[in-house]
Amino acid sequence: MAQKMTAGKRIGMEVSIAVSYAVQLSRAEAIAAYPITPQTHIVEHLSSLVANGELEAEFITVESEHSAMSASIGSAAAGARTYTATSSQGLALMHEILFIASAMRFPIVMTVANRALSGPLSIWNDHGDIMAERDIGWIQIFVENGQEAFDHSIMAFKIAEDHRVLLPMIVNLDGFILSHVVEAHELLDQETVDRFLPPLVPYHRLDPAKPVTMGAFAMPELYTEMKMAHQMALTNSYGPILEVWREWGALTGRHYQPVETYRTEGAKVLLLIMGSLGEVAETAVDELQALGEPVGLVKLRLWRPFPFEELRKAVAGADLVLVCDRALSLGGGANPVLAEVRSALYPLAVRPQVLGYTVGLGGRDVQPADFIKMLRHGQAEAKQGPSQEFFMYGVRG
Amino acid sequence: MDKFGSAESTKFDTYASRMMPREEYFTSGHRSCQGCGEALAVRWVCKAIGKDTIIAHATGCMEIVSSAIPQTAWLHPWIHVAFENTSAVASGIDAALNILERKGKLKGPRPKVVAMGGDGGTSDIGLQALSGALERGHNFTYVCWDNEAYMNTGIQRSSSTPFGAMTTTSPPGKKSIGQKTWKKDMVAIAVAHGIPYVATASPGYLFDLYFKIRKAVETPGPAYVHVLSVCPTGWRSATDLSVRLARLATETAVFPLYEVVEGRHRLTVEVPKLRPVKDYLKPQGRFRHLREPEIDFIQKQTLANYELLLQKCKSPFPEFAPIHLPQVG
Amino acid sequence: MSKSWDQWTWQEIEIGGVLTEPGSARAYNTGDWRSSRPMWDKKRCIKCGICWTVCPEAGISEEPDGYFDMNTYCKGCGICVKECVTGCISMVLEGE
Numbered sequence: 001m002a003q004k005m006t007a008g009k010r011i012g013m014e015v016s017i018a019v020s021y022a023v024q025l026s027r028a029e030a031i032a033a034y035p036i037t038p039q040t041h042i043v044e045h046l047s048s049l050v051a052n053g054e055l056e057a058e059f060i061t062v063e064s065e066h067s068a069m070s071a072s073i074g075s076a077a078a079g080a081r082t083y084t085a086t087s088s089q090g091l092a093l094m095h096e097i098l099f100i101a102s103a104m105r106f107p108i109v110m111t112v113a114n115r116a117l118s119g120p121l122s123i124w125n126d127h128g129d130i131m132a133e134r135d136i137g138w139i140q141i142f143v144e145n146g147q148e149a150f151d152h153s154i155m156a157f158k159i160a161e162d163h164r165v166l167l168p169m170i171v172n173l174d175g176f177i178l179s180h181v182v183e184a185h186e187l188l189d190q191e192t193v194d195r196f197l198p199p200l201v202p203y204h205r206l207d208p209a210k211p212v213t214m215g216a217f218a219m220p221e222l223y224t225e226m227k228m229a230h231q232m233a234l235t236n237s238y239g240p241i242l243e244v245w246r247e248w249g250a251l252t253g254r255h256y257q258p259v260e261t262y263r264t265e266g267a268k269v270l271l272l273i274m275g276s277l278g279e280v281a282e283t284a285v286d287e288l289q290a291l292g293e294p295v296g297l298v299k300l301r302l303w304r305p306f307p308f309e310e311l312r313k314a315v316a317g318a319d320l321v322l323v324c325d326r327a328l329s330l331g332g333g334a335n336p337v338l339a340e341v342r343s344a345l346y347p348l349a350v351r352p353q354v355l356g357y358t359v360g361l362g363g364r365d366v367q368p369a370d371f372i373k374m375l376r377h378g379q380a381e382a383k384q385g386p387s388q389e390f391f392m393y394g395v396r397g
Numbered sequence: 398m399d400k401f402g403s404a405e406s407t408k409f410d411t412y413a414s415r416m417m418p419r420e421e422y423f424t425s426g427h428r429s430c431q432g433c434g435e436a437l438a439v440r441w442v443c444k445a446i447g448k449d450t451i452i453a454h455a456t457g458c459m460e461i462v463s464s465a466i467p468q469t470a471w472l473h474p475w476i477h478v479a480f481e482n483t484s485a486v487a488s489g490i491d492a493a494l495n496i497l498e499r500k501g502k503l504k505g506p507r508p509k510v511v512a513m514g515g516d517g518g519t520s521d522i523g524l525q526a527l528s529g530a531l532e533r534g535h536n537f538t539y540v541c542w543d544n545e546a547y548m549n550t551g552i553q554r555s556s557s558t559p560f561g562a563m564t565t566t567s568p569p570g571k572k573s574i575g576q577k578t579w580k581k582d583m584v585a586i587a588v589a590h591g592i593p594y595v596a597t598a599s600p601g602y603l604f605d606l607y608f609k610i611r612k613a614v615e616t617p618g619p620a621y622v623h624v625l626s627v628c629p630t631g632w633r634s635a636t637d638l639s640v641r642l643a644r645l646a647t648e649t650a651v652f653p654l655y656e657v658v659e660g661r662h663r664l665t666v667e668v669p670k671l672r673p674v675k676d677y678l679k680p681q682g683r684f685r686h687l688r689e690p691e692i693d694f695i696q697k698q699t700l701a702n703y704e705l706l707l708q709k710c711k712s713p714f715p716e717f718a719p720i721h722l723p724q725v726g
Numbered sequence: 727m728s729k730s731w732d733q734w735t736w737q738e739i740e741i742g743g744v745l746t747e748p749g750s751a752r753a754y755n756t757g758d759w760r761s762s763r764p765m766w767d768k769k770r771c772i773k774c775g776i777c778w779t780v781c782p783e784a785g786i787s788e789e790p791d792g793y794f795d796m797n798t799y800c801k802g803c804g805i806c807v808k809e810c811v812t813g814c815i816s817m818v819l820e821g822e
Contacts (some may be wrong), residue, residue, distance in 0.1 A: 029496045032489060058492035062485060065530030070482035070526065074453060074489025077476050078734035080496055082489075100478055166741060204744045206474040207489065208449045208508050213745040215477035216464035221732035226743055228736040258449065408796030414775030421784045426751030426797035429782060431759065432803030437782035466743060467731045470751035527822075603779055629803075640780050648754065 016041035022153035030075035065090035102137035107160035124363020146183035258302035267296030284371035356390035434627025445610035455514030487512035516557035524658025601643030635680025660715030761803025771786035
């Protein structure tokens with residue numbers, strides 16, 4: 001039980017359970033969730049915390065993910081701290097409502113346990129589900145391990161509810177690879193979290209004492225300006241996000257950056273990846289550096305709003321960047337992360353060559369040796385000029 | 398619930414109007430068509446639900462005519478999210494009110510929650526969310542504005558469109574008589590969820606509607622009220638006939654006015670001598686193409702359904718065994 | 727906001743597009759729509775208020791003397807004419 005954990009002690013538990021403790025410590029008040037592999041352990045544990053009175057909240061067992069997000073909007077609009085979680089098909093089912101949640105500026109926090117999208121059906125991990133939701137106007141980050149999942153779940157409420165932000169936020173964690181794996185976590189106690197995260201103060205509320213109309217429609221004369229306001233809100237959330245991460249760093253000693261770098265000093269070739277495969281790539285980088293090769297790793301943590309300046313700085317010294325996407329943009333010239341990275345670097349007068357690889361789709365295992373093979377392939381392609389728009393790694397046939 | 402009684406009459410009690418609340422909660426300035434029966438119903442429902450109520454509204458005619466930024470016709474706290482999810486939004490509001498109340502964060506009385514949606518947003522695309530909300534037993538009232546088609550998008554058929562009606566997706570033609578299926582029985586679906594209060598209501602009987610809505614919002618748990626919303630634009634009827642047509646619908650048994658309290662049916666407006674359905678069909682252009690065989694069928698089916706309803710009203714057995722869930726914790 | 731809504735800058739729009747003035751629709755004069763208007767014959771009116779009840783626009787208001795008359799929002803639908811118990815309301819063309 002979270003209250004009995006004290007800071008400084010690392011306890012082994014499934015990452016899903018740690019995330020549910022984070023939500024409990026954050027005193028979430030309304031949880032509307034529908035089960036889908038591999039998010040189930042999060043919502044199951046939250047259910048039992050509520051059932052035992054260990055979390056004072058309403059758990060709405062909605063009848064679909066579309067209703068989960070709709071009910072989340074309802075509860076956020078009524079002024080309750082709101083949380084939900086989903087994956088893959090569930091995220092896809094919520095699609096139309098996600099845009100509305102952010103446009104209406106509700107500070108909903110959602111965990112997405114990343115899982116491949118059908119078809120074919122796959123319950124295993126890749127980033128296809130969240131990459132289909134790039135444009136929904138939410139703040140989006142990726143975590144690499146259980147501790148990060150715990151930390152960022154609490155921070156997400158503080159960021160989202162900040163009156164300078166007022167946007168919903170997604171914390172992405174790799175399904176099964178993280179959600180179902182036992183890792184060591186240092187939890188915080190309730191008083192510490194309460195000091196860090198005060199109660200929600202809604203900006204607008206459905207309240208008969210002060211009636212407002214939410215969700216009115218916009219004529220063509222207004223739609224553009226309203227989307228501009230949304231865009232600016234997301235762009236300007238950058239400052240408050242970093243503020244919260246700095247405060248957490250001072251509190252816990254764990255400092256987070258929008259773009260994390262690993263052994264990039266003096267590196268001429270960089271791998272770039274998001275999520276839990278970052279730790280695997282680190283092992284590959286260590287092996288290559290041991291052979292005397294100047295290879296480093298860039299790990300994108302903040303996905304939306306995109307950290308342009310931090311990325312440009314991180315790759316400044318490199319000649320070649322290999323972007324490893326865990327999702328496929330069918331029929332396009334670049335997968336999601338590849339496209340964003342290239343686009344961010346395009347205005348620079350001097351920029352590295354950027355090649356792209358799809359890797360780890362549908363739960364396919366990725367080993368350090370795979371990163372090294374990709375690297376060798378990429379170096380060859382870079383020298384002769386790339387033979388394809390991007391490369392799918394590890395395809396038989 | 399008995400204190401609200403019922404309006405048992407076939408015309409207004411003449412001076413009762415002056416005793417009704419004067420304050421308008423659905424203000425003038427909304428952009429509904431002239432003679433909109435739905436807007437009239439909304440006006441009275443908003444009076445009946447009381448000031449301390451939160452409304453969740455689906456996409457549809459009433460939402461569009463009343464909420465073009467920067468103008469809103471609503472005096473209640475009101476939220477529109479999407480087309481098919483108003484029951485889910487209302488569920489979230491209800492849950493939030495529960496937790497806020499438990500934590501002592503609510504100032505003033507706990508607001509009622511009312512979800513509103515058209516027939517499309519209720520019996521078609523919104524059916525899943527409605528069923529979920531009814532099953533979970535949220536404390537809310539669902540009001541369906543049934544104008545019998547997707548009117549806001551240009552009069553396309555829904556599962557609430559009556560048999561034989563012309564709509565743009567059920568047009569009469571050489572191979573079609575219009576809507577091919579009988580109107581879906583939303584009241585029966587609501588009753589099948591075992592909820593404590595279900596009713597039909599109509600702008601032809603505004604006091605009956607008013608008191609039913611009062612009953613619905615005062616009933617703990619889920620309540621469902623199905624409102625016949627006469628639409629001169631979609632029904633191709635004269636704008637001044639909207640109230641009269643609503644009355645004819647009840648007088649011909651096409652739309653009987655009844656309530657189902659804890660599974661027991663009861664007519665709230667008795668019609669001692671029914672009028673023939675063609676009295677109701679004739680003033681509506683959407684039925685103009687119907688010939689003798691179709692009208693005959695409608696007459697027979699309407700009477701058969703009405704007979705069944707009368708049997709249910711007389712029956713000593715409710716539709717479901719009373720479910721009184723024990724309180725936990 | 728004195729500026730017309732179709733000239734608002736993005737900064738001037740309320741967060742989330744929330745409308746904070748309930749009933750602001752009253753600024754829109756739906757009476758501009760009508761081509762005919764109801765007229766009450768006060769000699770036959772019994773001040774029952776049924777016309778006020780059945781108006782979808784809340785377009786009928788009670789006068790100080792207890793009679794009823796249309797207000798600026800009347801769209802001219804004619805429901806009040808049809809529902810009046812004494813038949814004291816008739817529709818006349820606008821401008822007559």
